Every structure is written in C-alpha cells, then in structure tokens.
Amino acid sequence: MLFSIYSIGQHTELLKSKGIELINNGNYYKALPYLKEAIKIDSSIADLHFYYALSLMKVHDYNQSIKEFKKVISLDPKGLKHPNASYHLAEILDLKGNYKDAMFYWKKTKSNYGSTPESFIYKKSVREINSNLFAIRHKNKFDKNTKIAHLNDSVNGSDADFAGFENNKEFFYSSFKNKGKQALIFKKDNSTYSPIDTIINDFNHHNANGTFTKDGKHFFFSRCDDYNHCFIMYSKRNGNKWTExxxxxxxxxxxxxxxxxxxxxxxxxxxxxxxxxxxxFGKGKMDIWYAPIFDDITFGNAVNLGKKINSIDDEITPFFHEKSQNLYFSSKWHNGFGGYDVFYSHWNGTNFENPVNLEKPINSSWNDVYFWMSENSNYGYLTSNRDGANFDSIPHCCSDIWKFKSKQPLASEIKISSKEIFKKRTGITLPLALYFHNDQPSPKSLDTVVSQTYPETYHQYVNLKSTYIKEYTKSLKNNEKTIAENEINDFFDHYVTGGLDRLNLFKKQLKPLLREYETIEITIKGFASPLAKSDYNTNLSKRRIHSLIKYFEKTDNQYFKEYIESGKLIIHSAPFGEVKANSNASDDLKNKRKSIYSPEAALERRIEIQEVIFK
Known part of the structure; x- marks a missing residue:
C-alpha cells in the first residue's frame, strides 16, 4: 500500500514537472494534458491547479481557467504559495466585463502583496481597482453616433488579422491567414486580398504593422523572428517596385x-x-517613443513620450492623426474596460496632454489595439478579440479587424500656424525685425540690390546713436529731455542691437533645420517710413531685403549659399514700402526730428522675417 501511494505520488510529480517544463518553453497546449492527468490523480495539490489554470489562460480558454484559479485560491486562501492566482483571475474577469468580481480579486491581490508595495503586481492592483470603478461608472455610456462592424471573412480568417489601415484609399492589413507560418502584410486588389511585394514578405520572418510616409516613398514595417525578437525595417519605392x-x-x-x-x-x-x-531605460514594459526623421531615412535619438503616456505596464500601437494633432495608442494601465483600451493624447505644440479613453463602442472589455482613423475622422479601423471575432475552437483566441463609422467626426481639426511651429522648434518668435537708418542702404538710388550685408548697415546705424539723441532731444529740457534720450537708448538697445542678436540666433537654429528638411522657405517683408514716394520706398525695401539675403550668402564661410543655389533654402521677398507704413510716423520733410530721428519713424524703417515654412 505504501509503495502504491509512493508510485502515484511519483507519477503525479513527473506529470507536473513535464507540464511546467512545457510551460517554461511556451508550449501551453502541450502542457494541458499532463497537468489535467495529474489533477485526476490528486486534485488537492494547489500547484497542479495553478499551472493548469495558467495554461488554460494562455490558450484563451478563459471560462475553464476561471474555475481552476478559483480552485487554487480555495486550496491556498492566504496566497502563501500562489499569491498571483488572484491577480490572473482578476485579469480574466476584467476581460469578461465582470468588474465587481474583478475588483474583489484585485483587492485580494493587493493584500497578498502588501509587504512589497514597490512591486509591479501591488501597483497594478491599486491601479486596476481604480480602473474597475471607471469601468462600472462608464459601462453603459455609449457613443450612439459611432457604429462598429466586423470586416467580412475575406479579410478576417480564423487566425489573427490585425493592423488595418488605408493609404491613398488602398486598404492594407497584417494576417496569419489561415494557419500560415508567418504573419504577412496584405493589400486589397479590387475585391481580393493578396500579400504585398515578396521582397517585403520574405516568408522567413513575421512581417507586419506597415505604415507609409506621407509622400508614399518609404514603407516602414515590423519584422520578427521565431524567437519573438522584433525590429523595424524600411523599404524605398523605386518606380513600381520596392527596394530590399x-x-x-x-x-x-x-x-x-x-x-x-x-x-x-x-x-x-x-x-x-x-x-x-x-x-x-523606458518607463516600464513596452513604451511609446518617437525619433526625428532626417533626410535619406536617418534618425535622431529616440525620445520617450513620458510618464503621462507611458506607464510601468504596456503601451503599444501608436498612430498619430495629424489633422487633430492627437496621438492614439493602446494601454493596459490607464483607466479602461479590460485588457488593452484605445486612448488619445493631444499634442499641444509643446508636449502630450493627459490621455483620454475613447470609451465604447471603440473600446470593449477585451483587447482593442491598432487604432487607425481617416483624415476627416469619420471612419477607421481597429483590431480586437471582442465578442464576434472569428475563432476555430476557443472564443476570443484571435484578433480580427473591425471598421468603425461615425456621424460626427471623432476628432477636431487643429491648425497650427507656421509661426507657432517655428517657435516650438527654435524658441524664436516671428516676426524677427531688423532696422535701418533713413534711406539706407544706397541712399538716393532706385536700385533694388546692394553689395552691403545687413550687419554692415547695422554697424553704420549704431554709430549714429549719438546723432539720434542729439537731434531728438533738441529744444527739449530737463525731464522731457531725459525721457527722450531714454527712448532713443531703448530703441537702439532693444530693437536695433536686439534684432541683430536675434538674427544670429536665427542663423544658428536654421542650420540643423536645413539638414533635417528637404526645403525651407523664408518670407521677408519690407517697410519704410513715409518720407519718399511709394515706388521709391518699394525699391528701398527691396534693397534692405537684399542686404539680408546677401548676409545669408556670405556668412559663416558661405554656409547657406549652397542651400540657396540648390533650392533647399528659398527666400521670398515681399517689399511693401510706404503702403504698410504706420500712419503715426511723420512724413514732414521739414521736421527731421519727427520724420527721421523719432522712435516712431525709426520703427518703420525695417524688414521682418515673417514666416519660415518646413517642407
């Protein structure tokens, strides 16, 4: 009898060991029969139920997994051996939308890990209790303007189909297509779907998650090997073909x-x-990052989107909607309905704002990922294993692609001016004004070009500061004279010298932008005080603008000249002459104090870098 009990115990241990070995190798399906047989022999061992429940969860048999995790907890009520059994059970109950029961087990998990408040599971439990409260409050909140539908079986098979998007009205998606060995990227051709260029779908790797640059010249996608190591690839369009x-x-x-x-x-x-x-060196598990794209698909250093977006859990599948300046992504951490939910975070020109849950029907209690939306925000696609997704034998095993349509745009268009963009990139506020002495450069001339650069005219101008003080304070006494002198000093220090300082900063900031963008366009506008006729002032404004163009051609050992000649730096001239002069500026030739030397008149004699556009 003792030998028989020993033999049974030994056999149970062997079955358990084999099951755990298979689990450790990721073979959850193969582990199931070993663990199930061991439980038949002895159903009182918590370990057996735990590993069986874990394997069932991994193969998406959630109903049976719930029963087994509950059995573990009944055998180990204090969580001494398997404190994470309640953690996994709560996760599954969230997926099934059973938030009240899930909250009970999240609280139990929090208690089990109370001695390690810095652990991931403890922090996750605290977060999910809050998330359950959110889900309960928003469970019946539903956007009636938005409808979501499962794409037909020509797209969605019994295996995973995901990452649907459009480019130039063509539909692309990724799929394992009916038990294929590799994930491939597909494209719709007329009414059929077929894998895209075999140079991208190489059949030796999983290829998925495609995206085009705006001009359609480059295609980025993910490539993963059989060991689940993934990296990002790109291919260039060469005529009708793609490069290796x-x-x-x-x-x-x-x-x-x-x-x-x-x-x-x-x-x-x-x-x-x-x-x-x-x-x-990220915030947690999978984080969302961005890297600047330079010419010829070179990149700057990767930038983490920060703790507003990224958490100690997973954030994945980013999609940036340019028209609304919203970043859409999926997360397991922020308040949601279970599994991955879709969120958006608005880019305000400086940073990303706190994420917002898209709620139902975009989100469900299951995993909702790979959000993509049209430019006008009235339709799009997402990937989900929610109720209604195709499956072979076990519901919710695999994700499918769903299309949503909305009567009202899901996002508002945000227009950011070129001046705002330039300020965000450089810290420089436009317009950038530069000032000139009366009728300079090349006085009494109808020429529109000059040989002088702007800094040369600047030095001549500041040498006249004492003359300006003398002429503007003439006939004034005491306090009035002091005030007038301070006005001239302030004009030269803040406007004239300050303008040159800002020009030097502008030049410094322009260099990396020229390396980053294909084309940069600068618009310079000219102004003049109303002492001469309008046509003369127009030519004078042109001369002043040309002095700045001359500066860009010569400065820093002609650094910018190559960009100007190649068309990468385009400078537009917009001389306005007297037409745009301030009506407060005097045009009285007999009163030079006001028409030449006053700050009001001096402020009109300027050119402005008004706009910088990146292309």
Missing part, C-alpha cells in the same frame, strides 16, 4: 530589445517615427 528592406538605425533598433509598431507623424513641423519598444 533594411533595418532602421541603432537609434531605434537596439541590441537585445524589441522595437515594433512604426507610425509616421509630424510634431510641430518635425517629421518623426512613432514606435513601441521595451528598452530597459
């Missing part, structure tokens, strides 16, 4: 880390690539 894909730089693809989910966007005029990565 290459990995993007080490700024994004870092050794021993995964980078995936590329999405092209533009922040304050700067082209960027958003992506997800699990760098060890």
């Amino acid at each position: 894909p290459a990995k993007v730089g080490r700024e994004i693809n870092k050794t021993n880390f995964n980078a995936t989910h590329p999405s092209v966007g533009e922040l304050s005029g700067k082209k960027v690539l958003f992506f997800s990565a699990n760098y060890s």
Whole structure:
C-alpha cells in the first residue's frame, strides 16, 4: 500500500514537472494534458491547479481557467504559495466585463502583496481597482453616433488579422491567414486580398504593422523572428517596385530589445517615427517613443513620450492623426474596460496632454489595439478579440479587424500656424525685425540690390546713436529731455542691437533645420517710413531685403549659399514700402526730428522675417 501511494505520488510529480517544463518553453497546449492527468490523480495539490489554470489562460480558454484559479485560491486562501492566482483571475474577469468580481480579486491581490508595495503586481492592483470603478461608472455610456462592424471573412480568417489601415484609399492589413507560418502584410486588389511585394514578405520572418510616409516613398514595417525578437525595417519605392528592406538605425533598433509598431507623424513641423519598444531605460514594459526623421531615412535619438503616456505596464500601437494633432495608442494601465483600451493624447505644440479613453463602442472589455482613423475622422479601423471575432475552437483566441463609422467626426481639426511651429522648434518668435537708418542702404538710388550685408548697415546705424539723441532731444529740457534720450537708448538697445542678436540666433537654429528638411522657405517683408514716394520706398525695401539675403550668402564661410543655389533654402521677398507704413510716423520733410530721428519713424524703417515654412 505504501509503495502504491509512493508510485502515484511519483507519477503525479513527473506529470507536473513535464507540464511546467512545457510551460517554461511556451508550449501551453502541450502542457494541458499532463497537468489535467495529474489533477485526476490528486486534485488537492494547489500547484497542479495553478499551472493548469495558467495554461488554460494562455490558450484563451478563459471560462475553464476561471474555475481552476478559483480552485487554487480555495486550496491556498492566504496566497502563501500562489499569491498571483488572484491577480490572473482578476485579469480574466476584467476581460469578461465582470468588474465587481474583478475588483474583489484585485483587492485580494493587493493584500497578498502588501509587504512589497514597490512591486509591479501591488501597483497594478491599486491601479486596476481604480480602473474597475471607471469601468462600472462608464459601462453603459455609449457613443450612439459611432457604429462598429466586423470586416467580412475575406479579410478576417480564423487566425489573427490585425493592423488595418488605408493609404491613398488602398486598404492594407497584417494576417496569419489561415494557419500560415508567418504573419504577412496584405493589400486589397479590387475585391481580393493578396500579400504585398515578396521582397517585403520574405516568408522567413513575421512581417507586419506597415505604415507609409506621407509622400508614399518609404514603407516602414515590423519584422520578427521565431524567437519573438522584433525590429523595424524600411523599404524605398523605386518606380513600381520596392527596394530590399533594411533595418532602421541603432537609434531605434537596439541590441537585445524589441522595437515594433512604426507610425509616421509630424510634431510641430518635425517629421518623426512613432514606435513601441521595451528598452530597459523606458518607463516600464513596452513604451511609446518617437525619433526625428532626417533626410535619406536617418534618425535622431529616440525620445520617450513620458510618464503621462507611458506607464510601468504596456503601451503599444501608436498612430498619430495629424489633422487633430492627437496621438492614439493602446494601454493596459490607464483607466479602461479590460485588457488593452484605445486612448488619445493631444499634442499641444509643446508636449502630450493627459490621455483620454475613447470609451465604447471603440473600446470593449477585451483587447482593442491598432487604432487607425481617416483624415476627416469619420471612419477607421481597429483590431480586437471582442465578442464576434472569428475563432476555430476557443472564443476570443484571435484578433480580427473591425471598421468603425461615425456621424460626427471623432476628432477636431487643429491648425497650427507656421509661426507657432517655428517657435516650438527654435524658441524664436516671428516676426524677427531688423532696422535701418533713413534711406539706407544706397541712399538716393532706385536700385533694388546692394553689395552691403545687413550687419554692415547695422554697424553704420549704431554709430549714429549719438546723432539720434542729439537731434531728438533738441529744444527739449530737463525731464522731457531725459525721457527722450531714454527712448532713443531703448530703441537702439532693444530693437536695433536686439534684432541683430536675434538674427544670429536665427542663423544658428536654421542650420540643423536645413539638414533635417528637404526645403525651407523664408518670407521677408519690407517697410519704410513715409518720407519718399511709394515706388521709391518699394525699391528701398527691396534693397534692405537684399542686404539680408546677401548676409545669408556670405556668412559663416558661405554656409547657406549652397542651400540657396540648390533650392533647399528659398527666400521670398515681399517689399511693401510706404503702403504698410504706420500712419503715426511723420512724413514732414521739414521736421527731421519727427520724420527721421523719432522712435516712431525709426520703427518703420525695417524688414521682418515673417514666416519660415518646413517642407
């Protein structure tokens, strides 16, 4: 009898060991029969129920998994052996929308891990209790203007279909297509769907999550090997063909880390690539990052989107909607309905604001990811394993693509002026004004070009400061004279010298922008005090603008000249002459104190860098 009990115990241990070995290798399906057989032999062992429940959860058999996790908790009520059983049970109950029961087990998990408040599971429990309260309050809140529908079976098969998006009205998506060995990227051709260029779908890797640059010249996508190591690739369009894909730089693809989910966007005029990565120096697990895109698909250093977006949990599948300046992404951390929910965060020109849950019907209690939306915000796609998704034998095993349509735009258009964009990029406020002495440069001339550069005219101008003080304070006495002298000093220090200082800063900031963008356009407007006829003042404004163009051609060993001649730096002239002169400025030739030497008149003799546009 003792031998028989020993033999049974030994056999149970062998079944358990084999099951755990398979679990550790990721073979959850194969682990199930070993653990199930062991439970038949001895159903009183909490370990067996725990590993069986875990395997059931991993293969998406959630109903049976719930029963097994509850059995673990009944055998180990204080959570001494498996304190995380209540954690996994709460996760599954969230997915099924059973928020009240989920909250009970989140509270139990919090208690189980109370001695380690810095642990991930403790912090996750606290967060999910709040998230359950959110879900309960918003459970019946539903946007009636938005309808969501499952795409037909020509797109959605019994395996995972995901990452649907459009480019130039063509539909693309990724799929394992009916038990294929690799994920491939598909495109709709007429009424059929077929894999895109085989140079991208190489059949030796999983290829998925595609995105185009705005001009359609580059295609970014994720490529993963059989060991689940993912990196971001790109291919260039060459006529009707695509070049052999290459990995993007080490700024994004870092050794021993995964980078995936590329999405092209533009922040304050700067082209960027958003992506997800699990760098060890991030905020948590998978974080959302962006890297500036330079010419020829080179990149700046990756920038983490910060703790408003990223958490100690997973944030994935970013999509930037340029018209609304909203970043859409999925997260397991922020208040939601279970699994991954879709959120948006508005880019205000400086940083990303607190994320907002898109709520129902965009979100469900299941995993909702890969949000994409049309330019006009009235339709789009998302990926979800919610009720209604296709499956072979177990519901919710696999994600499908869903299309949503809305009677009202889901996002508002945000227009950011070129001046705001330039200020965000450089810190310089436009217009940038530069000032001139009366009828300078080249006085009494109808020429429109000059040989002098602006700084040369500046030095001549500041040498006249004492003359301005003398002429403007003439006939004034005591306090009035002191005030007038201070006005001239302030004009020369703040406006004239300050203008040159800002020009030097502008020049410094312009250099990296020229390396980053294909074309930069600068608009310079001219103004003149109303002492001469309008046509003369127009030519005078042209001469003043030309002195600045001359400066850009000569300064810093002709650094900018190559960009000007190649058309990468385009300078537009807009001379307005007297037409735009301030009516407060005097045109009395006999009263030079007011018409030449007064601050009111001096302020009119200027040119302005009014606009900088990046292309």
